[in-house]
Amino acid sequence: MHNRPIVRWLAVVLLAVPGVLFSQQIFEEALLPQGTVQYTSALETLAAGKDNPSDQGPERLGDPDSATKTDPNVKAALAGVKAASTQKWTGRVHFDFWGYPTTDEGANIAERGSADKRPQDHWSFRRLRFGPAGDLGENMNYKIEMEFAAPNKVAFKDAYLGWKNIPVLQTVQLGNQKRPYGLDHLNSSRYNVFTERPYVVEAFNQDARRFGLLSYGISEDQAWNWRGGVFLLEDVALTGKYKAVDGAGDDYQHHQAELASRIANTFVWEDGGRTYAHWALSGSIADPDDSGTEEARFYTRPEARTQKRWLNTGKIVGADEYMLFGAEMAFNMGALSIVGEYQSVTMTRNNGLSGLNFDGGYIYVAYWLTGEYTPWSRTSGTLGRTLPITPWDPANGLCSGAWQFSVRYSTADFTDGISDSAIFGGAGHSVSAVVNWWWNARARVQFSYMHGAIADSKVVEGVYEAEADTHDDDYSIIGVRWMVDF
Template identity: 30%
Template sequence: MSNWKQLLAGACVAALWSSSLLSAEPPMPLVPQSPAETGDFTLRLNQLQQRLDRLEAENGKLKQSLFQSHQSPGGANGGVTPANAEMLNADTTCPAACQCPNCAPAKDGKGDWTTGWNHGIEWTSPDKAFKVHIGGRTQFDSVWYGQATSALGGTGGISGSPHDQDAVAFRRARLQATGTIYETIDYMLEFDFVNSTNRESASDLNTEANTINVPAPTDLWLQFKEIPGIGTLRVGNTKEPIGFEHAASSRFLNFMERSYLQDLFAGPFNNGFSPGVMIFNNWAEQRGTWWLGGFKNGGNIFGYDVGNGEHAATGRVTYTPIFDEHEHQVLHIGLAGSARDPDADTNRFRTRSLRNGSGNLATVFADTGTFTTSHQWMAGVEVAGVSGPLSMQAEWIGSWSEDAVSLAGTKSAAAAGTPLGTVYTNGYYAEVHYFLTGESREYDRKNASFGRVVPRQNFRWKDGCFEPGAWQLAFRYGACDLRDEALNGGLLQEYVAGVNWFLNPNTKVQWNYVCTERDSALDGVDGGLIHGFGMRLAHDF
């Protein structure tokens, strides 16, 4: 098969060579017609050298043309290969004049970099192959609580300090550096300087006396883009791909806190970040995304875990059957799942509301306590939409913990060591948001989540000119059920009303009122209502 290809290629080269020679100026004679007329042997050599140089130039042009004709349109299999180079009787590497026609010239970032503002300070190389972005965020919260006495009864953690105490604290204070090196490698380094309390066990509680806000990593990863057949490979500390609200940055949340699902399933005890490896890409002409990763199933906020096994495989797939950027119409649907080998073969589900303390010092509203389990499975369903100034989102996540056995701290009427079977817990929420000033919620197609709000007019009140910024109303209903068979961690329902004022794309003020209906985890003990009010001043760059 290769012989006739070589003959065909040779015939093509010969034909092209012949036609070019016919169309070119007549070649100089190889031998002078009359040596006596010249009488100069040097002249004969010069004539031969000139003809040879001209033929070499023509041959180079023909080779370049033939190399280009072998390129594939998509570039996946194009360019010079050892096979077609051999057909031309050439080396298996490309000639210098046509080295790898499918590849752009190497970019080294040299030259004068530009400095600009892209919601943060950003430096970019002239060839766009290198970029450095310096940013950060601060979220300063004030929280007030009040509740009926009956709401504090029973198990679930709320009876412990500081339960209904008011608080003022920084919810987040982070610095980050993001960017690109050599065009196809991205990086992100971010550390949180507050909220770094870590509870390893029930007997090792953090208190104000022993809590130290040491820096803790959040997003800390390197990713490789444009990998054929895969897309992007990310390695490091990152979010696991489960949940719509979990995928969104805390800079762009609709409320001061995410729903119960975040604390229970998406980011329990690790601040929402896990060390691991993840691949992801878009599909269906950017209408969909898929994510798949393997992670170390740890229980701390410092990006590490030690233990045999204790891995998790988590995936998410999304699709937007409706996406009209100009008319601000979006419909998003998604599924997610996770198979997990629990950390130290134990599980615990607990959830909080407005934070009146950092880390585990915040009030716990529902809590199963710790129990042993061999495997955990999670599944999630999500939907979101945008229609002009109106937007909505809703999610459900369920968890199944197999071969569960109660421990001394388990919220159960059964004695320690009692088999609990497969423990099922779940939660869900639905929320709606509306811009009074006419903006529309941005949908991030790469991340499959809501993005930054950009007001039509930034807030300004100067020299008699008043511009309001963007104003948004929001409402959420959510619930979680931590009761199953002999396990009773409590039942919660929440009603959250919020007002968001976006002064500009980087600054916002949030007001939240949260009414929590708590059913006691103990029979014969009434629950009650818990009222919370929070206010946040947030800034990011």
């Protein structure tokens, strides 16, 4: 039953209002350089030149590369856009090895569906990304980044158009982009300390990006930053489109939207950024369909790049709506960092089914053995790029570069509910140790070891099976990742 259209209509309003309020202002500020006289419309330009046989169609619109005469105002406007536009291509390559020294029968069932088959060691590209980003005039920006790690499933990651310098809202972006919760997901994979993200961060924000409209801003002193918007729940990175779910009535279409926001504060900033402290709160209200769609499911791998997901609630039938809450902190003093997060989801269900509560968190300690520190971006409330004091050079020794050692404890619980309506997605605990060896600011290798246990799970070969017997998993995993970005 869908008797709560509030979230759906809020999504429609939020998507429509910025276009109505700012379309004229954006055109004038972004497409016309400062000092340009009042522009004439494209229709007026066409009408003025329609009787001129030498005035060809594209040239009448003011092609800045045309050698023919054009309307001076249109030409000046387009020339201004071209002069202020930028394009920068970036990419990253992450290549992995994963091995499984010990796994018990439960872990074997979760990965391969059989107690007698151990997970398979494997080599793989984790990320293989490439794409452009830049400005369109002085007040607009864009980004397109494609993922080629699975050649048979090419996907887009960031793919958005943005408007800058808007009163109150500051920056608005429309397109596929990260949802504003989960510090470890908001951090770029280029800078994250651990090889894979924690249970709860990945489960509640699977693949992070969704199509939506997001506004973000910062305070003048950069101590505060905030972001918020409306997103579709479905991941469209592979298909590029979203189809609404048919509702109970002929005229009802359910769009499965989500409102999400985050506010962050860097309340300590000393020694040029070598000492800092940060906190943030985030939250969302989501409206999945109650028919058991993909958007009402939380699942994740065991903090390693296994083939299957070992924690999995399955598609939750009867999901009415859910609320997410997140709290995070980060503290850094020179070479030492301490970072932690907690997240919870509270879900209501229809048809007399019991409500559900899932939660989890992590904390890690990281230390630079060679004297570096982990930079922090106050404008985004995320980790920055480490700069090795002595980049790798054979002349300085084969082990030169920057070395960091880190330990993380992580937990998450996806088992909850009453009687026959209970969900047994598993409750996991994991301890991970990682050594990062940075050769220079854009290249490093990670060595990972983790030991974990999962209890009360009905996950068989990565799929939640309600009729299966519960099992417990115990495992140890090793991983190596080679990373470059440019």
